[in-house]
Amino acid sequence: MKHIERIIHDALNNYDEGSLDEHTKNELVEKLSVYHEELTFQNDELRETNEKLEEAKADFERLFMDSPIGNVLVDEAGTVLKFNHYASGLFDFGLERGKPLNRLVASDDQDKLYLFLRDTVQSKNGRNTEVSTANTTEIKRIRLIS
Structure with missing residues (x-):
């Protein structure tokens, strides 16, 4: 997470036109960090749901085949x-x-x-x-x- 923030900070600091003030840069970094957190959380939930789905599929397969x-x-x-x-x-x-x-x-x-x-x-x-x-x-x- 900090690594991403550092990359964003570096990219914004090297912005040629210099039209972004420090407050705007910090705000962008904060928003991107929040989005990153949300995506990480959603990805974890998706991974967990997929694991449960695979377990249910395996259970059904066993019931079907061993009936x-x-x-x-x-x-x-x-x-x-x-x-x-x-x-x-x-x-x-x-x-x-x-x-x-x-x-x-x-x-x-x-x-x-x-x-x-x-x-x-x-x-x-x-x-x-x-x-x-x-x-x-x-x-x-x-x-x-x-």
Whole structure:
């Protein structure tokens, strides 16, 4: 902080036109010091908030991945963004990021999946439905909840 004040003082003292009196120089230094203090405080708060956000993100990630129920996160189009280990075990041929969820659902339940995704996007209320898995040695019924 003192270092900044010294640099400002030196810069103002070397001002060629000499149109700034000592009072004005001191006032400028004081204002700049206050601004510097405020920016330092805001920067510290931002850093602290970012650390808390990273901790919350890590906690959510752990809960999502270690959940004893299958979790699959999809976008509005039904493309798989993320899934946990339990969910991958529900499908014999596995989930893949970037692939559409509908390829894992039996053809008889494609309409159910489409309506579920559409209604979930259009309404912020929770929805649920059941679908069967596709291409499995054993038919599995899976409940989808939004």
